[in-house]
Amino acid sequence: VQPGSPSPIPAKLRDIQWGKLNFLHTTDTHGWLAGHLQEPSYSADWGDYISLATRMREQAESQGWDLLVIDTGDRVEGNGLYDSSDPKGKYLYDILKQQPIDLLCSGNHELYKQNTSETEFLTNVPNFMDSYIASNIDIIDPNSAKLVPLGPRFKKFTTKKQGYRIMAFGFLFDFIGNYNNTRVQRVEDAVKESWFQEAIHDDEIDLFIVLGHVPVRSEEYQAVHEEIRNARGNIPIQFFGGHFHIRDYARYDTHSSGLASGRFMETIGFLSIDDVKSTAPNFSRRYIDNNLFSFYHHTGLNETNFSTNHGRNVSHMIQHARHALDLDYVHGCAPKTLWVDRTPYPSSDSVYTWLETEVLPQSIRNPLRDGTSALAVVNTGAIRFDIFKGPFTQDSTFIVSPFTSGFKYIKDVPYTTAKRIVALLNGQTKIFTASAQHPHTSYCPLAPPEQCAYQSGNMATKDRQTAYLQRTSQQHGQAIISLEVESDPQYFPGYTTIDDAGDDGDDTIHSSVSFYQVPNVIPTLIHPHSTQVGEEDLDSSEEPSTVDLVYVDFIEPYIALAAKFSGLDVNLPQDSDVYMDGVTLTHLIENWIKKNWKCDEATS
Ligand SMILES: O=c1ccn([C@@H]2O[C@H](COP(=O)(O)O)[C@@H](O)[C@H]2O)c(=O)[nH]1
Numbered sequence: 001v002q003p004g005s006p007s008p009i010p011a012k013l014r015d016i017q018w019g020k021l022n023f024l025h026t027t028d029t030h031g032w033l034a035g036h037l038q039e040p041s042y043s044a045d046w047g048d049y050i051s052l053a054t055r056m057r058e059q060a061e062s063q064g065w066d067l068l069v070i071d072t073g074d075r076v077e078g079n080g081l082y083d084s085s086d087p088k089g090k091y092l093y094d095i096l097k098q099q100p101i102d103l104l105c106s107g108n109h110e111l112y113k114q115n116t117s118e119t120e121f122l123t124n125v126p127n128f129m130d131s132y133i134a135s136n137i138d139i140i141d142p143n144s145a146k147l148v149p150l151g152p153r154f155k156k157f158t159t160k161k162q163g164y165r166i167m168a169f170g171f172l173f174d175f176i177g178n179y180n181n182t183r184v185q186r187v188e189d190a191v192k193e194s195w196f197q198e199a200i201h202d203d204e205i206d207l208f209i210v211l212g213h214v215p216v217r218s219e220e221y222q223a224v225h226e227e228i229r230n231a232r233g234n235i236p237i238q239f240f241g242g243h244f245h246i247r248d249y250a251r252y253d254t255h256s257s258g259l260a261s262g263r264f265m266e267t268i269g270f271l272s273i274d275d276v277k278s279t280a281p282n283f284s285r286r287y288i289d290n291n292l293f294s295f296y297h298h299t300g301l302n303e304t305n306f307s308t309n310h311g312r313n314v315s316h317m318i319q320h321a322r323h324a325l326d327l328d329y330v331h332g333c334a335p336k337t338l339w340v341d342r343t344p345y346p347s348s349d350s351v352y353t354w355l356e357t358e359v360l361p362q363s364i365r366n367p368l369r370d371g372t373s374a375l376a377v378v379n380t381g382a383i384r385f386d387i388f389k390g391p392f393t394q395d396s397t398f399i400v401s402p403f404t405s406g407f408k409y410i411k412d413v414p415y416t417t418a419k420r421i422v423a424l425l426n427g428q429t430k431i432f433t434a435s436a437q438h439p440h441t442s443y444c445p446l447a448p449p450e451q452c453a454y455q456s457g458n459m460a461t462k463d464r465q466t467a468y469l470q471r472t473s474q475q476h477g478q479a480i481i482s483l484e485v486e487s488d489p490q491y492f493p494g495y496t497t498i499d500d501a502g503d504d505g506d507d508t509i510h511s512s513v514s515f516y517q518v519p520n521v522i523p524t525l526i527h528p529h530s531t532q533v534g535e536e537d538l539d540s541s542e543e544p545s546t547v548d549l550v551y552v553d554f555i556e557p558y559i560a561l562a563a564k565f566s567g568l569d570v571n572l573p574q575d576s577d578v579y580m581d582g583v584t585l586t587h588l589i590e591n592w593i594k595k596n597w598k599c600d601e602a603t604s
Contacts, residue, residue, distance in 0.1 A: 552585055
């Protein structure tokens with residue numbers, strides 16, 4: 001663990017159930033290799049995870065069983081350890097590669113920017129060699145300028161102890177937001193390729209493993225499942241997924257299942273199959289809270305014999321990197337906790353309400369447009385994490401808002417049209433999220449990813465969810481999107497997952513936390529600033545007739561689409577301009593906090 005990280009709180013735990021074949025799974029770690037320094041439940045770091053995998057592998061192998069380690073992508077963007085260095089990821093890749101990962105693949109965040117995907121290709125793929133699978137991603141090789149596979153399309157191997165013959169694939173969902181130096185083939189098309197058909201017809205296979213940065217309930221995985229089933233009947237298939245940042249476990253049939261292991265190093269997913277070759281293989285899943293209390297419990301070890309030298313050294317590497325990046329530097333102190341979706345929006349504890357009532361009105365400004373009102377539109381997915389009461393550090397800056405998008409604007413838009421654009425972006429028709437042809441699309445580009453799981457309505461135990469949601473919406477006037485289990489004062493709050501195997505998947509027995517729906521975008525009307533020195537800003541209670549429509553440039557394609565539907569005659573990007581040169585949402589938030597959140601006894 002990192003110095004200063006909080007000790008885990010002892011809790012009642014459910015055991016893991018070992019099988020002859022066992023897996024540890026991470027996904028959507030987004031640079032959180034130091035663990036959570038403000039949350040005891042998730043305070044273990046990548047070094048501790050290395051110790052866990054080593055100890056569990058030792059124990060499995062001593063019984064003649066196998067253990068495989070899997071990661072399903074989005075390892076970058078979302079934490080100071082990755083985002084605050086120059087170049088980004090200066091320390092991350094060396095730390096990541098310390099864990100012997102047996103199978104890994106790319107997420108969408110590895111592909112948003114040219115330099116990220118090129119680093120993936122030139123550094124991370126070689127670090128993991130043939131374990132890195134890219135079944136549907138190509139990249140323009142920066143050396144040859146040729147389009148080549150990002151990594152091998154599949155991996156065939158035999159497990160060390162049981163000798164299971166495995167064929168593994170590694171997919172990315174049908175992502176369309178990648179930079180133009182990469183090509184993502186639709187999964188539904190990739191499975192029709194001859195290399196895939198040959199691979200699934202290989203007779204010398206006991207088990208297929210499909211890993212992917214793909215939600216476990218998705219059209220993409222349905223297509224892979226169907227293709228393998230059609231070719232190979234009842235052969236066991238184990239899927240590992242991610243992207244929606246949720247814990248989830250789907251049973252597709254008696255011989256296949258899919259595990260999703262959360263986000264941000266909160267969860268280490270465990271899965272076992274016993275026995276792959278039997279007529280009725282038994283699958284067992286567990287979502288392990290990422291802390292030493294859980295790790296000691298599941299290995300039967302303790303603080304004197306759990307950590308390996310290698311694990312401890314990696315914790316030191318992380319500590320050194322955090323120190324070099326000055327991640328503990330305090331910019332200010334939050335007077336209270338602000339939540340992404342653990343409180344209704346709008347409300348005084350919502351990070352979005354804080355943004356739209358305080359940060360944006362006081363920070364969005366273009367002196368050249370001082371006489372004009374602005375409607376600032378920020379996508380809710382641009383905010384990645386909660387802000388906890390207390391010190392707001394250099395690390396927190398990137399945890400909350402890691403992206404490098406600036407602000408652009410369309411000038412002099414009729415205010416009614418601007419409001420219509422916002423309404424469309426937030427619309428129930430879901431034209432920007434899902435369509436009639438693809439109601440369960442994995443791509444929902446505006447809101448935080450966990451919201452997409454709820455938007456697509458494609459969750460476990462749907463009937464129970466629906467009944468519950470109807471009841472709670474009536475009670476609270478706003479949709480709550482998680483199920484509550486009985487709350488019990490002897491438990492502290494945390495994940496209480498309901499999946500296709502029931503409600504006993506989490507290792508730690510928690511009391512439940514409610515999650516609420518948030519819109520795709522939040523609009524903030526900013527009244528004109530005075531152009532005269534010393535004059536007060538104009539106070540306008542009246543609605544403006546026109547506004548500058550200001551937005552984070554990441555959402556420009558969706559603004560363009562909504563503008564078209566709203567009858568606004570603009571051609572983007574030609575008709576838009578930079579609103580605040582070189583300023584990102586991250587800068588705005590950091591500067592506002594420096595000015596407004598002083599540390600004193602009450603807040604630090
Ligand atoms: O530059 C960016 C990139 C992404 N976003 C937001 O993030 C989600 C995707 O998050 P995942 O971790 O891949 O699930 C996307 O929907 C956007 O809302 C962003 O705002 N800016």
